[in-house]
Amino acid sequence: MTQRRKVGNILALALLSLLAPGEPLHPYEMARILRRTGKEQDMNIKVGSLYTVVQNLEKHGYIEAATTEREGRRPERTPYAITPAGREELTDWLGELVAVPQHEYPRFRAALSILGVLSPDRVVRLLRQRLEALNAESAAQREQLAAAGELPRVLLIEVEYTLAMREAEAAWVRGLLTEIEDETLSGVKEWRDYHQRGTRPPSVWKELLDTD
Known part of the structure; x- marks a missing residue:
């Protein structure tokens, strides 16, 4: 705590x-x-x-x-x-x-929580853009580590950590892109249907509005 x-x-x-x-x-x-x-x-x-x-x-x-x-x-x-x-x-x-791990609220997580506001096709374009930026950042951090020469790793562990997080995120984004594009992501068909019709399915509204 x-x-x-x-x-x-x-x-x-x-x-x-x-x-x-x-x-x-x-x-x-x-x-x-x-x-x-x-x-x-x-x-x-x-x-x-x-x-x-x-x-x-x-x-x-x-x-x-x-x-x-x-x-x-x-x-x-x-x-x-x-x-x-x-x-x-x-x-x-x-x-x-x-x-102690702390619960934080990264902006990307916030965006993912309401991603359905955007169409699947637009999300694919944006995720590709993000993946390109992540790959560029990872390349820059690898160059930074290489340029460090003989510096002890203990002085570079924050860069190693950031690189590991960037690469893990990039791998996850690539997987999500594949699932959206080949429609193996659960709910993606309903997501597309929502943007074609412009309204949520009645069953979704009922589930969201039902009280205990």
């Missing part, structure tokens, strides 16, 4: 990880490192909200100013260090993310 975090923005996790080695950093240095390491590709983070997250981390005792000198009280000139509470929060939060 996941915990409710005092600072739940995933950017907070990234910032705590930057401070974990023990070297104090200014917020502008944190932003620079996040950009240079491409963390926005790994996490849904918005660097524009960085100062707000820094303030919230300080408020809850996860980080602290490493010096009392604040030129004009400008937060970007204040270096911050992680506190013991911050280290505990970092390891607990990260451990939870690694160990």
Whole structure:
């Protein structure tokens, strides 16, 4: 079971990880490192909200100013260090993310849940377009791994994971395309009929509207 975090923005996790080695950093240095390491590709983070997250981390005792000198009280000139509470929060939060599967709502899943709004022929065209994009992304990630040379795999596992997910999705999309096109997908004939007639079959409406 996941915990409710005092600072739940995933950017907070990234910032705590930057401070974990023990070297104090200014917020502008944190932003620079996040950009240079491409963390926005790994996490849904918005660097524009960085100062707000820094303030919230300080408020809850996860980080602290490493010096009392604040030129004009400008937060970007204040270096911050992680506190013991911050280290505990970092390891607990990260451990939870690694160990506990979380139910998320990917946009593609949302689209699949109402796919019947589009005609089967249009869906086939769109899925082919998606498959082409997935294959291009996979090729780019394979190139990234190849260009990494002798870097230890532990530094590349997030790229390997993304590649594996892309390839698994591509395989599933190819299978779905085949089933739609050869009409072996259960319900595809009714789906086509719906778009030809413009109304749902009465039996479907009855099943959806029946109360217990």
